[in-house]
Amino acid sequence: MLEMKSACENCQQALAQKAEAYICSYECTFCRSCTDNFDTICPNCDGLLTRRPPRPAPRADSSSTASLGE
Template sequence: MALELRPNCECCDKDLPPASLEAVICSFECTYCSDCAEGTLEGKCPNCGGELVRRPVRPAGKLVNNPPSTVRILKAEGCSSRTSA
């Protein structure tokens, strides 16, 4: 099963295309931009408390058979402060 490659930051809704080096994820694939992850979230996922790491880039040739997700997930309350899981 391939990573979903979600299209946006759950905090600020910044676009994170499949080739983005700014996308970070937790082990549950919650997705954030590096600015939110390093600043507001202090390197921890607000959903599970897990570590946030850079999302791997899927080679362009593999996107045809394994396309990125188009479903945008956005925290309604934003990520103004890190919450404990």
């Protein structure tokens, strides 16, 4: 499961789970301003930075997600 990091790895700006954030395939995480400064290229791995997908709201029946980790 995708780790929803809570801060930009470059400037330490707080990033709420629903905030606009950008990640590479290694889950390096950056705010929009830093991503723009990096021209959407991760400074750690040279991978493409893309918009982090939002995490869906929890379902009323949480038992349906219990088997995802199995």
